[in-house]
Amino acid sequence: MLVAxxxxxxxxxxxxxxxxxxxxPVPVADAAAVADQEPEGGWAALVVxxxxxxxxxLALARRVRREGSxxxxxxxxxxxVGALAPEAGDDFLLSPIDPxxxxxxxxxxxxxxxxxxxxxxxxxxxxxxxxxxYQARLAGTPLDLTYMEYELLRFLVGHPxxxxxxxxxxxxxxxxxxxxxxRTVDVHVRRLRAKLGxxxxxxxxxxxxxxxxxx
Numbered sequence: 001m002l003v004a005x006x007x008x009x010x011x012x013x014x015x016x017x018x019x020x021x022x023x024x025p026v027p028v029a030d031a032a033a034v035a036d037q038e039p040e041g042g043w044a045a046l047v048v049x050x051x052x053x054x055x056x057x058l059a060l061a062r063r064v065r066r067e068g069s070x071x072x073x074x075x076x077x078x079x080x081v082g083a084l085a086p087e088a089g090d091d092f093l094l095s096p097i098d099p100x101x102x103x104x105x106x107x108x109x110x111x112x113x114x115x116x117x118x119x120x121x122x123x124x125x126x127x128x129x130x131x132x133x134y135q136a137r138l139a140g141t142p143l144d145l146t147y148m149e150y151e152l153l154r155f156l157v158g159h160p161x162x163x164x165x166x167x168x169x170x171x172x173x174x175x176x177x178x179x180x181x182x183r184t185v186d187v188h189v190r191r192l193r194a195k196l197g198x199x200x201x202x203x204x205x206x207x208x209x210x211x212x213x214x215x
Contacts, residue, residue: 002026002044002106011049014075014097018047021103031063043070045106048089050076061088066175071109122157124203124215127196129154143195148174152188156204160215163207185212 002023018025023044028034034046048061054076065072065088074089075097084092091105122129126139134150136143145153155173156164164172166182174184189212193201205213 002047011051014047014049017097017099017102020099021106023106031060034064045109046070046072047106048072048074049095050074050080054080058084058088062171065089066172073105073109122154124157124160125200127157127200127203129157138196138200145192145195149188149192149195152185153192156212156214161213163210163213165211169211 002018002025015025015027025047026037028037034043046064048057048064050057058074061072061074071091072089074084074092075095076084076092077095081092081094090109093102093105120130120132122131128137129150130136131154134147136145136150136153152169152173155169166185169185170182189204189206193204196203203214207213
């Protein structure tokens with residue numbers, strides 16, 4: 001099952017191409033409907049056309065990507081590509097759409113998603129995060145973390161070695177509609193380093209002029 005997302009309606013060519021590729025597209029008006037109409041087996045992928053209101057469509061894409069488990073493919077015109085940010089989707093496709101490229105990109109996204117098994121626990125060396133209970137332990141000792149400290153640490157542990165900018169962390173951890181500045185990330189990183197302790201603080205590395213990397 002595949003859902004085609006758009007603030008209004010997906011274009012007829014997109015629906016026809018998805019049908020030809022063997023998917024069953026379900027037009028959905030907003031992010032709430034994505035959850036309400038999700039089939040028991042989950043969505044195969046989410047497709048967002050930027051259309052004539054790219055601002056609303058991008059906001060929708062960010063929210064769905066943050067809250068959902070299915071990969072997000074953004075369809076944009078060449079003129080709209082400059083407005084795309086990494087957190088808007090897992091991949092993008094230029095319009096007018098090439099049917100073969102649409103099929104290949106969806107297959108690639110689904111294959112990548114299948115390689116990420118669901119986990120209840122994240123571990124890094126002697127750090128353990130229980131995703132079901134929101135508890136963190138370091139060498140068997142509970143860590144006293146605030147909700148956002150835990151969320152930031154969970155995200156970093158779940159995406160090791162990759163460098164994330166402060167803006168990306170704000171979007172992925174705090175949410176695209178968060179109005180705080182990049183200093184928020186720095187403050188939480190400083191607190192996490194203090195709670196991890198002197199010997200483990202280096203797990204969260206600062207990449208100068210870019211952001212942070214874990215591991």
